[in-house]
Amino acid sequence: MLQTPYLHTTITTSAHLAQTMTLLSLTSTELQQKIESELANNPALELINERRCPMCKRLLPQNGNCPICSQPSDLTGTEPIVFISPREDFYYSNNQNFEDISDDPFSSESVDLPTFVLRQIAPELNPGDRLVAAYILTHLDEDGFLTINSYEIARYHHRQLSEIDAIIDKLKRCEPVGVCSKGPKEALLIQVEVLSESVTVPKFTREVIENGLDELSHHHYAELGRKLGISTIMVSNITNFVADNLNPFPGRASWGDVRNPNENSSKVYHKPDVLIYHLNENPINPLVVEIIHPIRGTLQINPLFKQAIKQADEDKIQEWKGDLDRASLLIKCVQQRSNALKMLLEKLVTYQRDFILLGEKHMNSLTRAELAKELGVHESTISRAVSSKTIQLPNKRIVPMSIFFDRSLSFRCLIKEIIENETKPLSDSDLQEILKEKGIDIARRTIAKYRSMEGILPAYLRQSNLEVAN
DNA sequence: CTATGGCACGGATT
């Protein structure tokens, strides 16, 4: 049984249980959509209380003061302040007018990928095409690739295939360049094309991508050179160029992170579900944890509706009763979701404090099962709450919440560090030795995996890179 | 012969 201190209720019916589960696994954005549609369709449900904090303009929780502004500004300590925050500025409504969208496409740092792209392209399109573009953008996978083909889009919108392709072509040229491609090859080709307008691209880059992507990723440079009739040196140049300037997965924000940690590559196109930062951005202050609540106020049962039901006709009464039940169930479940997230975050932030403050190296290992035991809830509750949610850390990076349960992250970080400071290229077995001395005993094969996860080349290729640089 | 990537297995995790 899931106890909810907030409501002093326990789960009673199976419908209740099912809905609690579903809501828990939704991201804030998805929850927002769910609530909005319910508000539109269910007359028993209404939204009240748009009180705002006079200081920070945040929408206030149902009753009580602003959790931020009511804190003394010089508060210290390690206890995080965790609360549910109805911060509307993180959300846009789906039926919002596209006119507002065209404002400052690059200024907001926390929009999801579809919005980010749409804002760039909206000014160049007529309203009809904007709809199509918006539709296309909702069918991207996490790498930024299109999951449907243009024929389906054309049929869905009753447009000519050529019109659709023209729109896709425009989309591909938006930041991140190559988004909406069908796959890595197409994305790279577009990037080359766009890049060649401003900088010189090595000769044959296009041909290499077109014909030799397999060889390229397997580092068969000599073979590739032979196949295209160019020297290995040129292939190597092209490889470096591709690695430095292009990104085969336009939607994957972590790709360029390792090499050049500039603000451009660390951008992640997800709206965070949780924000973590220092109170007033001052590092000596305790951490503030805002769990984004995606609606602008409090949900409640419409009292007029309750009145009306008493005098309703016989045939209406059943239908209305249904609405009433659905509404109260939704309210209950939304509150439980918030509450579960709050409990979860309190534990998580306390336990992984070092990671949040000091970085990936200090990640503690933690499993969902342990946390579930500690909180006295079922493992699957944690699983659902964590999955598909993202967190914005104090350093403004947005990471998936599941990162808190990544055992190998600190090892990977350590390996990266060792390799960065190496004087001669260390083979995977060398690395294994070094780590063993530090008390970390992992297999040679595993090190190889971690290394490739971090996008670090094997030892013999790092050698050649050093020589080229010197 | 050495370094490394692919495949697949088994155990842990979700």
Next chain:
DNA sequence: AATCCGTGCCATAG
């Protein structure tokens, strides 16, 4: 029950 992750074995390139 399904999925993920670490690992062993083997093939291949240099």
